[in-house]
Amino acid sequence: MESDSKIISSFYLQDELNPDIWYIPNEEYMGDREGQNYKLRPEIRERLLKLSELFIDYLDVDFFIHDVLFIGSLVGYNWSEFSDFDIHVVMDMSEAGKNQELYEELFRLKKTVFNASHDIRIKGYETELYVEDLNKGRVSTGVYSVMNNKWVKSPEKENFKIDTKKIKDKAEQWMDIIDEAIEMAKNEDLDDAIKIVKKYKDKLRKYRTCGLKKEGEFSYENLVFKFLRRNGYISKLENFKNKIADKKLSLEQENFE
16 A cells, blocks of 8 residues: 555646656747647657557447546646556547447446456556547546547646545545445345445545535545546445455355265
8 A cells, every 4th residue: 555645645736747658849949848739759748549459440330439537637737657548539429329328338347347457557557448438528637648648638738736635534534434345245235235345436436426516636636536547445445345246246165075
């Protein structure tokens, strides 16, 4: 588990975009570190395109691909050692017609299996691929089209101050909630235990989403969520669900001799 101070320090903004991933092609802009002056390094773009093709082949559906987007902290000034490559393959889910919800669930499952089955790292950073619906909005300080090799939304370096105590206090509250949820679930049968875990995962997701909609990536709700992900508490909740499912679905070997 990472130390609190290390996690908090990862929230501070950098002076430039990650130089292993981005470069400034025009010498006249070398002294200007504004986001729109950066381009994705060609070798990085090539690797991301190949990775997205692998993911699209795995999805195995006849949907038109509108774009392949690179979003998240590596597309902004808030990158750190905890960052990863968030790659979104953009499709119009309305193409599925009345089967839209079915396809959305299919893509969620395939995304989970694909990301769990592959450990592909670029410049030391993990990669995560998703399907994004063309008709739904997103919250990100920067958005780069890997397909078209240009900015959809260039990042801006914001004036940003961190209230360390507020983040730690809120995170500790959620850590207590997660610990209590796990203790409750231990005494329930399989279905009820999984429902308890899902209930609190949904609460945490809604907490983060509310902050993103209200104040964006630098909202305290989003920072608290990232704190919990980086200190292992979100994994703790998910791992418990998997562990209890494995335990309760297993049968002890019987001795017939």
